[in-house]
Structures are given as C-alpha cells and as structure tokens.
Amino acid sequence: MIEEFDVVVLGSGEAGKYLAWTLAESGLRTAMVERRWIGGSCPNIACLPTKNVIHSAKVATLARRSAEFGLSAGEVRVDMEGVRARKRRMVDALVQVHEKRYASSGTELVLGQGTFVAPRTLQVALNDGGSRTLRGAKVIISTGSRATIPGLPGMKEAAPMTHIEALELDVVPDHLLVLGGGYIGLEMAQAMRRFGARVTIVERNHRVLPREDDDAVAELMAMCQREGIDVVTGVELQRAEGRSGAEVSLYGLRDGVAFSISGSHLLASAGRTPNNAGIGLEAAGVELTERGFIRVNDRLETTAENTWAVGDCAGSPQFTHAAFDDFRIVRDNLRGGSRSTRDRLMPFALFTDPEFARVGLSESEARQQGIPYRLVKIPMAAVLRTRTLSEETGFLKALLHAENDSILGFTAVGVEAGEILGVVELAMRTGAPYTAIRDAVLPHPTMVEGLTVLFGQKPVLHA
Numbered sequence: 001m002i003e004e005f006d007v008v009v010l011g012s013g014e015a016g017k018y019l020a021w022t023l024a025e026s027g028l029r030t031a032m033v034e035r036r037w038i039g040g041s042c043p044n045i046a047c048l049p050t051k052n053v054i055h056s057a058k059v060a061t062l063a064r065r066s067a068e069f070g071l072s073a074g075e076v077r078v079d080m081e082g083v084r085a086r087k088r089r090m091v092d093a094l095v096q097v098h099e100k101r102y103a104s105s106g107t108e109l110v111l112g113q114g115t116f117v118a119p120r121t122l123q124v125a126l127n128d129g130g131s132r133t134l135r136g137a138k139v140i141i142s143t144g145s146r147a148t149i150p151g152l153p154g155m156k157e158a159a160p161m162t163h164i165e166a167l168e169l170d171v172v173p174d175h176l177l178v179l180g181g182g183y184i185g186l187e188m189a190q191a192m193r194r195f196g197a198r199v200t201i202v203e204r205n206h207r208v209l210p211r212e213d214d215d216a217v218a219e220l221m222a223m224c225q226r227e228g229i230d231v232v233t234g235v236e237l238q239r240a241e242g243r244s245g246a247e248v249s250l251y252g253l254r255d256g257v258a259f260s261i262s263g264s265h266l267l268a269s270a271g272r273t274p275n276n277a278g279i280g281l282e283a284a285g286v287e288l289t290e291r292g293f294i295r296v297n298d299r300l301e302t303t304a305e306n307t308w309a310v311g312d313c314a315g316s317p318q319f320t321h322a323a324f325d326d327f328r329i330v331r332d333n334l335r336g337g338s339r340s341t342r343d344r345l346m347p348f349a350l351f352t353d354p355e356f357a358r359v360g361l362s363e364s365e366a367r368q369q370g371i372p373y374r375l376v377k378i379p380m381a382a383v384l385r386t387r388t389l390s391e392e393t394g395f396l397k398a399l400l401h402a403e404n405d406s407i408l409g410f411t412a413v414g415v416e417a418g419e420i421l422g423v424v425e426l427a428m429r430t431g432a433p434y435t436a437i438r439d440a441v442l443p444h445p446t447m448v449e450g451l452t453v454l455f456g457q458k459p460v461l462h463a
C-alpha cells in the first residue's frame with residue numbers, strides 16, 4: 001500500500017529538516033525519512049560536536065598556560081570519558097530540540113532506510129522492523145555525505161576511524177595518524193594533540209589547504225609547529241597495514257622515495273563521498289554527475305519532476321550554512337520566488353586555534369583570474385583585543401576593487417576570525433564600500449574593532 005504525502009524528505013540534514021518543518025507548518029502533509037541521525041550530521045557527528053570537543057582541548061591548553069595568566073591550575077590531566085560525556089550531553093539536548101520541532105511542526109518522522117522504487121516513491125525499511133511505502137507530490141533528497149575511505153590495499157582491514165568514531169574516543173591515542181590535512185584533519189589533529197596525543201598529518205598534496213593563500217597556510221603550518229603536530233606532505237599512499245586502535249602503518253612514496261609511518265590510531269579525513277549510491281535514484285529518474293552528486297540546476301531541481309536535492313548530496317559547498325541557504329532557495333521558489341545558487345557568497349571558518357576564515361576572493365584566486373585588486377593587510381597583533389587575550393598570531397587582509405571601494409574578498413587568521421568575518425560579509429552582500437566599515441564606530445576593545453584599523457590602511461595596488 002502506498003501512503004500519499006504532499007511532501008516527502010529523504011535525510012534529516014540541515015536543508016531537508018528546515019524544508020520539512022516549514023512545509024509541514026504551512027499545512028502540507030509532510031514525512032521525513034531518516035535512518036539514524038535526527039537532525040542530520042551537524043548536531044550529531046559533525047560541526048557542533050567537533051567544536052564542542054575542540055573547546056575542551058582549548059580549555060586544556062589554557063589550563064596548561066595558567067602560569068602565564070598569573071594562575072596556578074596544577075597538573076592538567078585529560079579524561080577523554082569526561083570530554084565525551086560533555087559532548088554527548090550537548091548532542092542529546094540538541095536531538096531533543098529536533099524531536100520537539102518535528103512534533104510541533106506536524107512533520108511525521110519515519111525512522112528507517114529509504115530507497116526509491118519509482119518516481120517520488122520511497123520504500124522505507126523501518127528501523128524497528130517492517131516497511132512502508134511513501135509517495136510525495138513533492139520529494140526532497142537531502143542524504144548528505146560520509147567520510148571517504150581511500151580504496152588502498154589494507155585500508156579496509158585497518159578500520160580507520162572517521163570523525164564519528166574519533167568523537168567517541170574514551171582514550172587519548174598514543175600516536176594518531178591523520179590521513180588528509182583538510183578541514184577535518186587540521187581541526188581534529190589540533191584537538192587530539194592538545195589532549196596529549198602524538199599526531200602526524202599525512203597529506204597527498206605538497207601543502208595543506210592547497211587552494212588557500214601562502215600567508216594563510218604559513219600561519220597554519222606555524223600553528224602545527226608550535227603545537228608539535230608533525231605534517232608530512234607530498235605523500236602518495238600505496239597501502240595500509242595493521243589496525244587502528246592497536247598498531248597501524250601507512251606505506252607509500254614521498255617524492256619518489258619509499259615512505260612509511262606507524263601509529264596507534266588512524267583517522268580518515270580525506271574528503272567526503274555523497275550518500276547517493278544504492279538508494280534507487282535510477283528508479284526515481286534522478287541523474288548523478290560524473291562525481292556521484294545528484295545533478296541539479298541552480299534552483300536545486302533534479303532531473304526528475306517535482307524532485308529537489310539539497311546539501312552535500314547535491315554537490316553544494318560542504319558547509320551547514322550552504323545547506324541552510326539551499327533550504328531558503330527551495331522554500332522561496334516553492335512560494336513562487338526565483339532564487340538560485342548562482343554567484344552566492346560562501347564564507348567559511350576553520351575552527352583551528354588560531355581560526356582561519358575567508359569570504360570572497362583570495363589573492364591566489366584573483367591572480368589566477370587576472371583580477372587586479374588593492375590590498376590592505378595588518379598583523380593580528382594590531383588588533384588590541386588580541387593583546388588582552390595573549391593571542392596575537394595571525395593577520396587580517398582584504399582585497400578591494402582596483403577602481404572602486406567595494407570589497408572583493410577578506411581573509412582572517414587569528415582568534416575569533418570566524419566572528420569578524422560576518423561584518424565584512426554583510427558589507428560585501430549589501431554592496432557597502434569598505435569605507436563604511438572603516439568609518440563605523442565599533443566598540444573598543446573588540447575583535448571587529450580591528451576592521452577599522454585594517455580598512456584605515458593605505459591600499460596597495462596589485463595589478
């Protein structure tokens with residue numbers, strides 16, 4: 001028997017859940033099919049729990065630095081069960097918030113694995129047994145992505161941790177090998193190092209974050225050096241041996257020379273694979289791109305009628321705020337609007353300490369695209385707030401249009417970099433000139449006050 005709904009959403013990630021709630025609240029009969037994470041990755045296993053654990057690690061560091069602040073905290077001992085318990089409390093509370101919103105919005109939460117059996121028709125293998133078949137007049141796919149495990153000999157047997165298992169550790173690894181020096185690799189490497197693990201990042205490229213400017217990467221490399229995180233770049237891995245949690249080794253080539261390293265634990269942070277295989281998308285008439293993402297147009301419409309895809313599974317930038325913007329685009333278009341993903345500004349913040357945040361053009365992108373720009377740049381130490389915190393590393397820089405006062409891009413490395421970013425992004429989004437921030441009266445001593453210093457510099461032309 002097929003149950004008819006106005007809307008069926010597959011996957012309760014950021015965009016999917018907000019669409020479900022909003023459409024249900026507007027009176028549409030809506031079902032959400034979710035197999036495991038109520039609320040999706042972000043609150044359960046991704047953004048929020050990682051930042052929670054990263055904060056515990058920061059507290060450990062501050063406690064170790066206590067003498068510098070005129071305090072005596074004694075010897076710092078890390079209790080990973082305690083770290084995990086704090087994280088779990090937060091996650092449990094967030095899941096409850098989600099359950100309440102499902103109930104209050106009138107969205108029917110169907111817990112199970114969904115597979116398309118026909119256009120807009122999902123068969124759900126229910127978690128507590130049995131199955132249901134749901135058909136939506138409209139269907140939204142929001143299945144997200146999972147950690148990519150490189151398909152190397154021995155890798156499967158090595159059972160590397162992903163972020164999911166790393167966030168559940170109850171011991172500090174002796175020696176953590178981090179496979180991939182991207183977002184997850186850098187954030188988790190620093191947290192684990194701060195808990196006391198020896199940490200080695202093994203990266204395929206010749207530098208971490210290869211798309212970012214040299215000065216930003218140099219700050220992050222300096223951070224790794226300060227903290228005692230080893231970074232080995234330019235490694236072409238060939239195989240793994242052993243098992244994460246006991247002893248695990250990686251073998252490959254580095255600049256043509258044999259390379260190997262052994263550790264106690266292995267974390268796979270080598271990118272993401274969309275959860276699009278084996279869910280009957282062919283039966284639904286939903287096509288994939290060559291890279292396995294759901295093929296969508298800039299209104300997030302798939303190749304099937306009345307079927308949308310949002311978030312990581314649709315190839316949107318892999319950030320929760322991108323998925324949230326996907327929600328707004330589909331919502332507004334369903335209400336008769338005409339919004340698209342074209343040319344949208346996509347800021348990001350990497351939650352290392354110091355943080356790294358960027359919106360708009362970087363210098364390397366401007367050079368690659370032949371875009372002339374004027375540059376303003378200051379060291380973070382010029383932002384007086386950093387002196388009060390004893391956290392002075394990093395810099396602020398902005399690319400300004402060569403001929404008018406608009407802002408083309410902004411990069412911040414330093415304490416609270418992600419918070420400062422928002423002000424600049426708002427100016428860029430509204431088309432405000434940089435002089436609007438320069439001339440604003442911003443409270444002293446805050447981090448955003450640093451923007452008045454930055455934009456008070458004489459811009460230097462880079463043509």
Ligand SMILES: Cc1cc2nc3c(=O)[nH]c(=O)nc-3n(C[C@H](O)[C@H](O)[C@H](O)COP(=O)(O)OP(=O)(O)OC[C@H]3O[C@@H](n4cnc5c(N)ncnc54)[C@H](O)[C@@H]3O)c2cc1C
Nearest residue numbers: 011013014035040041046047114143144311312318319320
């Ligand atoms: C460790 C980590 C840290 C991150 N930190 C940040 C950060 O600080 N800031 C940031 O902006 N982004 C961060 N991200 C990225 C961000 O988490 C993702 O971009 C975002 O969660 C994607 O949301 P989504 O809705 O596309 O997918 P998800 O939130 O993954 O939701 C997909 C849901 O679909 C369900 N599902 C999949 N297939 C099926 C099926 N067949 N049947 C039923 N259910 C199914 C899954 O169980 C899941 O709950 C981080 C990611 C990771 C892994």
Ligand SMILES: NC(=O)c1ccc[n+]([C@@H]2O[C@H](COP(=O)([O-])OP(=O)(O)OC[C@H]3O[C@@H](n4cnc5c(N)ncnc54)[C@H](O)[C@@H]3O)[C@@H](O)[C@H]2O)c1
Nearest residue numbers: 150180181182183184185203204269270271318349350351
């Ligand atoms: N603060 C944030 O916003 C945040 C935090 C974590 C994750 N995320 C999102 O999640 C996504 C996934 O994170 P991620 O760190 O897994 O991916 P990533 O794409 O950021 O980094 C993966 C890294 O692994 C390297 N790599 C891939 N295969 C390799 C191999 N075989 N050997 C050695 N190195 C290899 C890549 O060169 C790359 O540097 C990010 O791109 C980001 O969009 C965001």
